[in-house]
Amino acid sequence: MKSPVDLLLNLPGVTVAGCSQIEGFICFHLKILTQEIDCPHCGQSTKELHQIRPIIVRDLPACGQPVYLKIPRRNFYCRHCQKYITERLDFLNWRRQYTKRYEENIYQRVVHNNVEQISREEGLTPEQIEGIFKLVSSYVKKKDWEQVERISMDEVSKRKGHRDFVTVVSDVERGGLIEVIDSHKQQEIISVLKQQPIDVRAVVKEVSVDLWGGFPKIIKEVFPNAVIVFDRFHVMKLVNERLNKIRRLVGVKAQGSKYLLLKNQVNLTESEKVELDAILNQSACLRIAYEMKEELREIYEISKTVKSGMKRLEKWLVQAQVFYGKTAQTIREHKQGICNYFISRTTSGVMEGINNKIKLIMRLGYGLHKFDTLRSRLLACC
């Protein structure tokens, strides 16, 4: 029968043979129950003990006291292979100074807390915590690229107001972050994404992006079977910006006029409709530009195929050229990618929540200094 201390310890294959208190810590002296191990090379069991060297590892605290385990590290000899074998224990990762459950506990806490705080609580250095976090994240949550058909790519600035970007890749269907790249440069993004095997990349059918010039080349090189989809909301944002510029050009300055112009017509209240009408009466030019904005939104709403969407968009562009100038030109240059939206109505909408989380984590820093630790953390959280 297990002793009360063994029940408390709750680790397989070992028993507590003794206990000591050192400098405010509890140290359990463990004994391994089995006499033999299976040779990892030939599978035969061996009892031939060559050497025992005790190691001390950190474990979860017990009754409010930090706990260390003194464990005999056993070295056996396999006659069959003529090799020395060091025993591996299930509750310890290879060559670590902490139990697995201790490292996993630290990992969980790093996901939600500041590293400095954990460092104070546990008496570990921030480097030790980063090391633990990195190790556990390598096996706890592998981000799954398998069978990802629709993805979204975007860039997020590391710090507010800085032109220092990371590139963020998300799974549109499942809504999770699948990669963060410490770069905004085409070639660097390509080389990171190409680390995914080709059969994984070949599954991707659509990639939703904004109108940044670098994305088409990346998509073409990395995802051989994907079409580019220029995100609907980024396109509408461009049009709205231009509409607001026209408003200023024609001298409409009434308070709330920008809001009323940019708001979707279908969402206007009765009193807002009256207000907007008064604003549009001030300028025929603004009225047409406004109607064109709404027409484009309508095209997005009603078109069911790429072909019908394209037909409507081309018709729209003829008139838009006059009022939307450069913006219309940009849309014309990207029209195929814009109309690819109608394949399966893919947008980057999923990115918004993810991007906000990423910004929060990056700006707080949480005391993670190395990018790959930050990346692991982002992949675990978003």
Ligand SMILES: [Zn+2]
């Ligand atoms: Zn062997």
